[in-house]
Amino acid sequence: MKHIDLEKECNTCSKPLILNYNYKDYRYRQKDYTCEDCYSELKKKEHKENMYVNGKYVPRSHALYKPGKYKSFEDAAFSSFEKYESSTEGEVYILTNPAWKGWFKVGMAVDSDDRCRGYQTSSPFRDYKVEYRKEFKDRRSAESTAHRRLKRICKKHEGEWFNININKVIEVIESI
Ligand SMILES: [Zn+2]
Numbered sequence: 001m002k003h004i005d006l007e008k009e010c011n012t013c014s015k016p017l018i019l020n021y022n023y024k025d026y027r028y029r030q031k032d033y034t035c036e037d038c039y040s041e042l043k044k045k046e047h048k049e050n051m052y053v054n055g056k057y058v059p060r061s062h063a064l065y066k067p068g069k070y071k072s073f074e075d076a077a078f079s080s081f082e083k084y085e086s087s088t089e090g091e092v093y094i095l096t097n098p099a100w101k102g103w104f105k106v107g108m109a110v111d112s113d114d115r116c117r118g119y120q121t122s123s124p125f126r127d128y129k130v131e132y133r134k135e136f137k138d139r140r141s142a143e144s145t146a147h148r149r150l151k152r153i154c155k156k157h158e159g160e161w162f163n164i165n166i167n168k169v170i171e172v173i174e175s176i
Pocket of ligand 1: 012
């Protein structure tokens with residue numbers, strides 16, 4: 001392809017922009033005057049600043065945003081434990097396992113899927129399931145309110161596990 005001197009400079013490194021040499025025409029159409037070299041540097045930098053948890057992109061607005069690739073939020077939190085401890089937002093979730101029919105675990109986590117994956121590692125069947133979740137500004141107080149109310153109305157309870165109809169559990173969490 002023919003090189004065409006556009007008589008413009010890269011707005012980052014000030015080198016002349018030569019079409020099909022160090023510049024692509026779609027960028028010209030977008031009025032983005034960045035040469036190929038500068039553009040790929042920019043992309044590399046952007047990539048380094050992204051956060052991925054279990055392969056999923058996490059936006060910068062997330063309470064636990066921290067650049068890098070992690071297996072789980074808790075994994076990410078190890079190197080910024082303070083941030084993890086001080087962030088109050090999160091979810092209250094209902095977890096089930098087919099081994100315990102009629103029993104529901106009510107817990108809290110920054111991210112329920114993350115927590116569920118943690119449980120799977122302790123089950124040979126990988127059969128824990130998040131049945132329901134709701135976000136709260138303060139996950140700890142929402143969880144303790146839920147536990148308190150559930151203890152009053154459930155048939156039986158063992159730690160964070162409650163023997164009760166799931167609709168009742170959802171009702172309790174929804175009412176917080
Ligand atoms: Zn440049």
